[in-house]
Amino acid sequence: MKILLLASAFNGLTQRAWLELRRAGHDVTVELSVSPQAMREAVELADPDLIICPFLKDRVPAEIWQRRRTIIVHPGPPGDRGPSSLDWAVAEAAPCWGVTALQAVEEMDAGDIWASRTFPLPAEPLAKSALYNGLVADAAVELIHEVVRKAADPAFVPTPLDYARDDVWGRLRPPLRQPDRAFDWADESESIVRRVRAADGSPGVRTVVCGLPVHAYDAHPGNAPAGKPGTVAARRHGAVLVRAGSGSGSGGVWLGHLRAVPSGDGPTVKLPATMVLADRLAGVPEWTAAVDAGTDLPYREIGYRRDGRVGVLDVDFYNGAMSTAQCRRLEAALRHATRQDTRVLVLRGGRSAGAFSNGIHLNVIDAAPYPAVEGWRNIVAIDDACRQLLTATRQIVVAAVAGSAGAGGVMLALGADHVLLREGAVLNPHYQSMGLFGSEYWTYTLPRRVGRYQAERLTGDCLPIGAAEAVSHGLADAALPRDPAAFDAAVAEYAHRLAGGDGHAAAVDAKRRRRESDERRKPLEAYRTEELAEMSRDLFADRNGFTAARRAFVTKQRPASTPHRIARHRPPDPRPAAPAAPAAEAAVA
Numbered sequence: 092m093k094i095l096l097l098a099s100a101f102n103g104l105t106q107r108a109w110l111e112l113r114r115a116g117h118d119v120t121v122e123l124s125v126s127p128q129a130m131r132e133a134v135e136l137a138d139p140d141l142i143i144c145p146f147l148k149d150r151v152p153a154e155i156w157q158r159r160r161t162i163i164v165h166p167g168p169p170g171d172r173g174p175s176s177l178d179w180a181v182a183e184a185a186p187c188w189g190v191t192a193l194q195a196v197e198e199m200d201a202g203d204i205w206a207s208r209t210f211p212l213p214a215e216p217l218a219k220s221a222l223y224n225g226l227v228a229d230a231a232v233e234l235i236h237e238v239v240r241k242a243a244d245p246a247f248v249p250t251p252l253d254y255a256r257d258d259v260w261g262r263l264r265p266p267l268r269q270p271d272r273a274f275d276w277a278d279e280s281e282s283i284v285r286r287v288r289a290a291d292g293s294p295g296v297r298t299v300v301c302g303l304p305v306h307a308y309d310a311h312p313g314n315a316p317a318g319k320p321g322t323v324a325a326r327r328h329g330a331v332l333v334r335a336g337s338g339s340g341s342g343g344v345w346l347g348h349l350r351a352v353p354s355g356d357g358p359t360v361k362l363p364a365t366m367v368l369a370d371r372l373a374g375v376p377e378w379t380a381a382v383d384a385g386t387d388l389p390y391r392e393i394g395y396r397r398d399g400r401v402g403v404l405d406v407d408f409y410n411g412a413m414s415t416a417q418c419r420r421l422e423a424a425l426r427h428a429t430r431q432d433t434r435v436l437v438l439r440g441g442r443s444a445g446a447f448s449n450g451i452h453l454n455v456i457d458a459a460p461y462p463a464v465e466g467w468r469n470i471v472a473i474d475d476a477c478r479q480l481l482t483a484t485r486q487i488v489v490a491a492v493a494g495s496a497g498a499g500g501v502m503l504a505l506g507a508d509h510v511l512l513r514e515g516a517v518l519n520p521h522y523q524s525m526g527l528f529g530s531e532y533w534t535y536t537l538p539r540r541v542g543r544y545q546a547e548r549l550t551g552d553c554l555p556i557g558a559a560e561a562v563s564h565g566l567a568d569a570a571l572p573r574d575p576a577a578f579d580a581a582v583a584e585y586a587h588r589l590a591g592g593d594g595h596a597a598a599v600d601a602k603r604r605r606r607e608s609d610e611r612r613k614p615l616e617a618y619r620t621e622e623l624a625e626m627s628r629d630l631f632a633d634r635n636g637f638t639a640a641r642r643a644f645v646t647k648q649r650p651a652s653t654p655h656r657i658a659r660h661r662p663p664d665p666r667p668a669a670p671a672a673p674a675a676e677a678a679v680a
Contacts, residue, residue, distance in 0.1 A: 092239060095139035096121045097130055097161075099148045101657055103495055104164075104228045106517050108145040108235050109657070110557040117239065121657040123650055124149040133653075134159060137660035141242045143235060144195070148174070156195035162238050165191045165200050166227045169207045170254055171261025172200035177219045177227065178267040180212065181289035187211045188222075189261075190230040192238050194249055203249035206237040207258075216285045218309075220292035220410075221445060224494070229515060229573060272296045276321030280335040280342040284310045287346070295350055295361075300333060301371035304352040308361060309409050311390055315343030327378035328420065329363030330390045345390035347409055360454045360645045363414070392417065393424045398583070400590040402433035402486075411446025411500055414455040415465065418472035425479035429486060434590040434599075436486045437582060438507060441494020441516070442575065450499025450531070457645045462638070463630045470530050470626055473499055474619055477531045480506030481615060484603040487589050491582040492567075493575065498522050502531035505540055508602060509589070510566070511582055512558040514573035518566070524553045524654075525644070526635035528625035535609075535618040541565050553656055 094117050098105040101121060112119045122133035124147060134142070134155050142161040144151065151161055167176035168189030180188045189209035194202035208230035217225070241247040253259060267289070274286050274296065287310035290296045295306030301323055315324035315334045324343060325332040336342030349367040351359045365372060378390070394405045404424055408417055428436050441447035451469040459465035480488060480503070490507035497519040504510050512518075520537065522529035529550070537546040541564050549556070549564075558570035571581040589595065628634050642648075655663050 092141060092243065093118045093137065093139045094120075094239070095133060095137045095142045095660070097124055097133070097142055097144045097151065098122075098146045099124050100146060102146055103224050103517060104145050104231055106519075106555040107228060107232050107515065107557070108143065110517065110555060110560070111232055111236065112239065114557065114559065115236070115239070120659045121653065122660070123653040123658075125650060125652060127152045129652070130155060133658070133660060141239065143238065145231060145235065150199070151195045153197065160242060161195035162192050162205055163195050163200070163202065164231050164234060165193060166223065166231070167191060167200075168209055168261040169204055169256075170252065170259040171264070173264040173266065175264060175267035177222055178272075178289045179264050181216050181219050181222065182267065182272070182286060184216065184285065185212055188226070190227055190234055191261075192234045193252070201252055203251050205241060205249045206234050208234055216288045218288040218291035223292070224445075225575075232515070269294075269297050274298070276333065276335050277337045278335065279337075280312055280344050283335055283344050284312055287344075297352065300331065300346070300349065300364075301368050303368060303371060305349040305367060306352065306361075307346050307349055309347030311345040311347070313343040313345045313390060323368075323372065323375050325378040326365050326372060326375050327390050328392055329365050329414075329416070331364045331368065331372070331375070332378065332390070347390070358646045360458055362454055362458055366455065366458065393420055395424060395428055397431070397433060399587070400434040401437060401583070401586045402428050402431050402435070403437045403439060403586075404428045405442070406438065406440040406448070407442065407445060408440075408448065409445075411441075411449035411494070411496070412452040412454065413448060413450060413469075413473060413499075414452035415469045415472045417452070418469065418476050422472070422476040422479055425476060425483070429479060429483040429488075433486060434595055435489060435586045436483065437489045437491055437586050438480070438504075439491040439493065439582065441492055441496070441513070442579075446494045446500070447490075447492045447496040447516070448500025448503050449497040450503075453525075453641050454645050457641055462641070463633075466630045466637075467627070470499075470623070470630075473503070474530055474532070474623075477503055477506050478615065478619075481532060481536070482606070484606055485599070487595070487598055487602070489582070489586055489589070491578075492516055492518075493578055495519075498525070498527075498529060499531045499533075502529070502533040502536055505536035505566075506532070509568045509585070510561075511585060512561060512567045512570050513575075513578045514558050514570050516558050517555045518557075518561055519553075519555050520566070521550045521553045523550065523635070524640075526633075526637035526640045527629045528622065530619070530622040530626050532615060532618050532622070534622060535613075535615065539609075553654075 120137050142159050144163045169191050191207040192205040196202040210226050274283050287296050287307050291308050295308045298307050313332050315332050318334045320334050322334050323331045324334050330345045330347040332343050332345050335344050346364050348361050349364045350361045353359050392407050396403050456462050456466045488507040489509045490504035491511050492504055493513045495517040501518050501520040561567040562570050571578050629637050
């Protein structure tokens with residue numbers, strides 16, 4: 092079947108739909124909704140049998156849906172309508188939620204229903220972005236397959252929206268505005284965390300921290316010493332602990348990221364909270380056990396634990412972005428983990444549907460006084476972390492990729508001996524779309540995995556690949572169950588099997604000898620030197636438009652057109668294409 096995907100962005104869900112439908116044998120092309128005219132042109136050029144809109148914020152022109160079957164994937168249960176569906180679901184602690192595929196009509200979200208899925212929501216509120224990228228995206232992919240099957244059935248007739256039906260339990264909801272999201276720091280911390288998580292990703296919740304008007308993101312419960320609600324008690328790894336609650340207890344909220352409210356000098360970007368508050372935090376102490384004695388796990392991005400002969404290093408960087416400081420902390424954690432007497436080390440990231448890693452932190456780089464210098468510092472720091480993995484010859488290393496990964500994040504995982512992907516994870520193993528050559532020893536690890544020809548294709552095509560395709564190419568060793576709990580259990584079983592097997596000692600010895608042999612042929616330092624030479628031209632000479640691509644990405648500029656690599660219905664532009672910002676939320680390279 093010829094299928095056109097109309098989408099506001101080639102984001103994670105759109106990429107999954109594109110991958111899944113192509114894998115099923117369909118002829119799939121994508122058009123971004125940059126304008127009504129562009130959408131109309133795409134339909135004429137592609138002449139699709141079916142149009143699916145997996146992520147669309149714009150209205151489909153009437154002349155399209157009146158003439159072509161056009162299906163909208165709405166992130167809400169049957170009957171739910173409005174642009175803030177997931178925001179309301181998180182904010183109101185809905186016990187369950189759903190996704191609905193419905194036919195496009197004049198009235199938004201009011202068309203006939205083709206299919207729906209419902210699922211329970213956890214009691215602990217998910218961030219809206221995690222809910223979307225996890226439970227919602229998984230259900231949406233199932234729906235898209237069902238829609239295509241039904242579209243092939245000439246006898247199928249969709250069900251009209253009827254609020255009298257028992258299975259139609261959603262309702263029309265207004266947009267969730269900032270006044271609806273507002274909170275007071277005297278509110279209980281659990282309520283504040285839920286409100287911020289309901290706005291995570293975008294638009295954040297407007298509040299005031301240290302006298303500065305900001306939008307708040309990345310909220311976690313914490314414990315703070317008694318004090319005035321709204322004051323900052325401590326800082327840790329870029330986050331701040333803000334006192335909350337009206338009692339004399341130890342209520343508090345960790346805020347990992349903030350965005351200053353624009354003051355008229357242009358857009359501001361989302362950054363680690365301590366960067367935004369800067370000098371306003373003078374005198375605020377670093378977190379210590381004495382400050383947060385009531386909790387075992389304060390705000391942390393990296394944690395290490397042992398499980399018998401297996402060490403597990405959990406990494407949870409917001410949106411997969413890895414700044415210079417974060418890379419240095421990761422390097423130190425890897426150094427510690429690889430010096431333990433465990434037999435297997437598991438590097439695990441992307442839990443709760445977050446990103447495993449997307450490489451260097453574009454927002455932090457863009458906000459630096461000298462972005463090229465900060466970009467250089469960042470790429471050197473991530474290289475150092477990757478080297479810790481590549482030179483870990485005392486253990487078998489497993490990368491457990493539970494979420495999606497891009498550019499340097501993919502190459503970080505390839506430094507492991509075994510790469511395990513969660514079904515549904517999407518990899519973008521390329522840099523060129525951001526105008527960078529790339530580093531992280533990719534010229535060594537990627538050809539080692541897939542061969543030189545395939546490495547050139549993966550990095551040159553600038554297209555995503557799914558878990559099954561990654562395994563077939565040799566980029567990964569196994570695709571494990573999509574359910575997060577089942578994935579964790581499968582990773583643990585895999586790691587313990589490696590640790591307890593009779594062949595462990597032989598495998599470690601073979602790994603050491605292979606590393607020594609590779610080093611004699613060409614040292615790791617030679618790969619790194621060559622890559623950094625190319626990166627210096629991209630960063631300091633800006634030979635491929637990294638500055639403009641980065642700026643467009645961090646300020647979320649709307650693209651002027653759809654790249655030909657996904658819009659196959661359009662003829663190639665004979666002019667050199669400007670680098671297009673990738674789809675990840677907050678970091679690439």
